[in-house]
Amino acid sequence: MNTAGTAKGALIRLFHVHKRYGPKNALVDLSLDIAKNEFVFITGPSGAGKTTLLKLLYLGEPASEGQILVDGMNLARIPAKRIPFLRRNFGIIFQDYKLIPTKTVFENVALVPEAAGAKFRIIQKKVRSVLRTVGMEDKADALPPSLSGGEQQRVAVARAVAGDPKIILADEPTASLDEDSARIIVDLLKGFHVRGGTVLLATHDRHLILQTGGQVVHLRQGKLERITSASAVRDRSC
C-alpha cells in the first residue's frame, strides 16, 4: 500500500486521478498503489471522496483525468462492452445492500455466477456454499424484505464472493447495522482476505478500523491526506 509508482505488481494503481462533478472536485490528483491481498480502509469525513473512489474502480463512473489500472487493465481504454467483464473482478457491497426484493436470497446470490455463464450444477453448489459461509443457508428461499438489515448485508456479502472475485469493494457496509451484525460482516470480509482476497472498505467508523486492522487511506476533500496503519489511527485517537 503506497502512493503510485512505488509498489511493483500492484493489483490496483491510480495515477493522478481527478474526478469532477461540474465545478465540484470530488477527487483531486489521487495517486495510489494497492497490492494483492491487502485489507485497505478508505476513510475520511462525509464528502471526502470515499464512495467516488470505489465507483471509479468498478467503472460506475469514469475518471475525469488520470489513469487507473486494475490487474493490469487500463480502465480508460476498456470499451463499454467489456465493462461487465471488468466488474467480475470485483464483489461489490453497498450500504443499502442493493438486493433484488422480488428474488429469493438464493436467486440474488445466483445472479453473479449466472451472469458469468456458469453451469446450473456449479451455480447450485457455489450458492449453497457461500450461503453456508455467511450463515444464511436456511434462509435461501426467503425474500430480502423479510430479512433484518444484518441478514440482508450477509446475503450481499455472499453475493459479493459468489463470483470468486479478486477484490471486494465495500461502501459503508456496516453503517446501518448494529454492532453485532457489523462484526459478523467484518469477520466475513476478513475471512475473504485470509483466503487471499483484496478488500477495500470505505468507512468513517474509526472503531471498525481499530477492531479490524490493516492499512488506512485517509481522504479529505478529495485529496489523499495520508496512508497509515490501523494502529496509527488508534494512536491518533488516543
Added chain:
Amino acid sequence: MLKFYRRAVKDLFENRFVNTVTVITIALSVLIVSAFALFFVNVEELINPWKQGVRMMAYLKDNVAEDRIVALERRIEGMYGVGQVTFVPRQEALQKLKKTMKRQSSLLTNLNENPLPDAFEIRMRTDAQSEDGMEVLAQGLTALPEIEEVEYGQQWIGRIQSVVGLFRLAGYALGALFFMASVFIVANTIRLVLYARRQEVEIMRLVGATDGFIKAPFYIEGLILGAVGGALGIGALLAMYLAAAANVSQGLFGLIVDLRFLPTPAIMGILICSMLVGWLGCYISLRQFFGQ
C-alpha cells in the same frame, strides 16, 4: 437459453395485467388484418374461375359464306388477347339452347326456322383479361363486316378487380398501421416493465451481467407476447369464419360458394409477423433504455 426462457415466463406472470392488455391489442390487430386477408383469399377464389372462363360471343350476319367463315376464324385468332376460337354453327347453338332449357324446350319445337345466328365463341388468354383488353378485342370484332354483334357478360369482372385492388391497398395500409400501433404498444409495455425493474437492471449490471444477459429474457417475452397475440387473433378469426361459413356458402350471387380459410403459409406468415411485432417493440424499448 432455458434460464432466459424461465425468467421471461416468470416476468410475464409477474406483470400479468400489462401483458394481457398487450396480448389483446396484438390479437385484435391480427384479427383485423387477417380478416382482410381472408376477404381477399375468398374474392380471388370467387373471381378466378370466371376469369378463366372469360369468353366473348361474336354473332355473324346472315348468309356469310363458308369459306369466309374459315378466313374469319383465322383472322380472329390473330387478334389481341385471343386464346381459342371455336365456330358454333346455328344448328349446334339451337341444340345447346334446347339442352339448357330442358322442360321448356318444347317451346322451340314449333319454330319454322332457327332464329339463332352462326357465332364464334372466343376465349381470351389469361394475361389479356383486363377490362381494357376485353374492350379492345370487342371493338376489333365489331369492326369486322361479317360480325353483327359482340356479347360478353364479364365486363363487370374488370370493375370488381378494380374494387378488390382498392380494398387490397386499404388492407396493406391498415396492416402497416396496425403493425406500427402494435409495435408501439409492445414497446410501451416493455418500457413499463423496464421502468418498474430499473433497480434490478442496475444491480445486474453492477454484478457483471452483460447487456445481452439482461436483454435476452425481454426479447423472449416480446416473442411470446407476439406469438400468443397472433395465435389468439387467428383463433378468433377461425371461430368467426366457422360461424359465418355455414350461412354464407348458400348462394352468394345465386351461386354455390365455398368459403375458404386462410392457407397455412398465410397463417404462418401472420404468426411470424406478430412475433416480429413483439421483438421489434422490445428492441425499440431496450435500445432507448440502454441508451445505445
